[in-house]
Amino acid sequence: METIARENVQQAIDETFAAQRIQAKYNRLSSVKERKILLEKLQNWIKNNHSDIQRAIHADFKKPYAEIDLSEIFVVTSEIKHALKNLDHWVKPKKVPTPIPMLGTKSYVQYEPKGTSLIIAPWNYPFNLALGPLVSAIAAGCTAIIKPSEMTPHTSALLRRLVEETFDKSQVAVFEGEVEVAQVLLSKPFDHIFFTGSPAVGKIIMKAAAEHLSSITLELGGKSPAVIDNKADIKDAAEKIVWGKFVNCGQTCIAPDYILVHQAIKDEFLKELVQQIKKMYDPSKKGIEKSKDYARIVNSKHLKRMKNLLADAELKGAVKYFGGHVEEEENFFEPTVLTGLTEEMEVMQEEIFGPILPVISFADLEEAINYINLKPKPLALYVFSKDSENINKVFKETSSGGAVANDCVLHFLQNELPFGGVNNSGIGKAHGHFGFLAFSNEKSVLKQRVGLTASKPLYPPYGFAGKKIIDSLLKWF
The missing domain is CATH 3.40.605.10 (Aldehyde Dehydrogenase; Chain A, domain 1)
Structure with missing residues (x-):
């Protein structure tokens, strides 16, 4: 059959x-x-x-x-x-x-x-x-x-x-x-x-x-980073990142895959991140699993993959700052925030494509830029800052399919912009x-007139006049 x-x-x-x-x-x-x-x-x-x-x-x-x-x-x-x-x-x-x-x-x-x-x-x-x-x-x-x-x-x-x-x-x-x-x-x-x-x-x-x-x-796709410098509006950044990351249960190719946050504001940012998760997906305080505004993992296979990523990270020393609750019969995976990340963890090696959000701190912007450049070029890159020089520095010194300042994901909706990746993130x-x-x-079309043309003097045999014309072309054009 x-x-x-x-x-x-x-x-x-x-x-x-x-x-x-x-x-x-x-x-x-x-x-x-x-x-x-x-x-x-x-x-x-x-x-x-x-x-x-x-x-x-x-x-x-x-x-x-x-x-x-x-x-x-x-x-x-x-x-x-x-x-x-x-x-x-x-x-x-x-x-x-x-x-x-x-x-x-x-x-x-x-x-x-x-x-x-x-x-x-x-x-x-x-x-x-x-x-x-x-x-x-x-x-x-x-x-x-x-x-x-x-x-x-x-x-x-x-x-x-x-x-x-x-x-x-x-x-x-x-x-x-x-x-x-x-x-x-x-x-x-x-x-x-x-x-x-x-x-x-x-x-x-x-x-x-x-x-x-x-x-x-x-x-x-790939691992699209979000950089938050010490001049960012912390609440605004957390609110936008929570929406961009956890819409569609994190199953978005341009979702922020991981966060690079300045060490001076890391603790405050993490607290605000949790506040925004609760505000969007648990306003009644009955549990995110009760929310009708939060999607589910597409199937049990991908749910298992998320569980394995989380288990591997925790086994290798990551800290579950928030979330991690799973209900297998519903393919529910709670928005999860991780700290204490290392490069040996699978969650830092492959695109997550789900509701796990690693948060890493950096001491200066150059360190964050170098970290991004060590990885394959991402589909999207996000920078949160009130300092236009810092934003431009990240955009100029990194390569990505698209880049957004002080927001996430929205460039996909801008029909006047090209959407796509670069190298590993797309062609x-x-x-x-x-x-x-x-x-x-895009077919190139050229129409020539009939009879005497500017190119005919260049036909063989190449006499004195023809060579002079060619010399002029080389010198002036």
């Missing part, structure tokens, strides 16, 4: 991919109006099925409805609105200046769809991170196959329903399933692959893409115009 099922999946993928390759040729000639119609259909489906989206995501890991609206639905609808508003401008050929040696020519950049695209979405924001790239693919004129995560089955089923009710499969399709489905999809010669997930899996995607020389966008950029470019080929 398994073999039959696998053969059916293979056949379905073969047929859909073949249909999309044909459609991709027609899409090269698609108008802005046609692309906008597709985006509007997506927008209308989301609007008309708002409650169904909430229920599906909540069923997968008890994500609060307000959090779903903000971090899943709003992100997608704002991306659609941004594309609808700006698409006419994005697709217009962009004229470029003509240098003197090229006099007589006209040049411009023409944006054409890359063609067929594959979007492999993660489980932590299963709606947002599947449909955000789809908006960019449609805006650019690409076809798309979406492979949602098997770890969020309710949302994956909803995504399939959305696509089947909104698009023809030759334009957009969804294939659910586990790693075998992804392997079949990755064997196809897609023109572009957009993957969101871990650096480890990103390397696998990159190898598969190399087989067909497919272009890729890799949205990965390529997304969102808004940058997402459109990711799925587009």
Whole structure:
């Protein structure tokens, strides 16, 4: 039965991919109006099925409805609105200046769809991170196959329903399933692959893409630090970090992974951190496990991973400053703050991707910068300070996919900014115009006049005049 099922999946993928390759040729000639119609259909489906989206995501890991609206639905609808508003401008050929040696020519950049695209979405924001790239693919004129995560089955089923009710499969399709489905999809010669997930899996995607020389966008992760200097507003920093870290139960690629706080304010900051955790998730003092505003770990496998990280840290000397309570039947893991960290601990070696927050002190800003630079480049970096020189120093002397001063996570919502990592934390950029470019080929076009041109005197045989012109080019241009 398994073999039959696998053969059916293979056949379905073969047929859909073949249909999309044909459609991709027609899409090269698609108008802005046609692309906008597709985006509007997506927008209308989301609007008309708002409650169904909430229920599906909540069923997968008890994500609060307000959090779903903000971090899943709003992100997608704002991306659609941004594309609808700006698409006419994005697709217009962009004229470029003509240098003197090229006099007589006209040049411009023409944006054409890359063609067929594959979007492999993660489980932590299963709606947002599947449909955000789809908006960019449609805006650019690409076809798309979406492979949602098997770890969020309710949302994956909803995504399939959305696509089947909104698009023809030759334009957009969804294939659910586990790693075998992804392997079949990755064997196809897609023109572009957009993957969101871990650096480890990103390397696998990159190898598969190399087989067909497919272009890729890799949205990965890493250990994103938050630096708090001795000139920061402690309460403000603690409040923002608690929200950025523990929203979605810490299962956010750009969540602060660990804190570097100046030793002069460490104790005060830790106390404020606990106060803010209680204020947000236990205002009634009945226990955070009773909170309807706190999500759960996605499944028992990842809950076990969190428990192991905490146990390893404590075994090697870490101090549990706050939290650590676990309820396995609910996949509940309390917001947890650790101190007394060392580099031998697993929690300091790998991306946490959960509600454990290590806090480390530093004596001067140079020490904090050096600590960050010893690790792979993170997806995000946060600095909390009232001193603009300190903020700029950290930004200039470190490398990260994105950087935010005096807040967390918010840059993901800024459609005018490119979103993505650098090296270990990602390749390529997304969102808004940058997402459109990711799925587009920026074709260079040069138009020459007929007859005498500035370049003809440079044709062989190279006589005295030709050599003089070449000498002038070398000297003056």
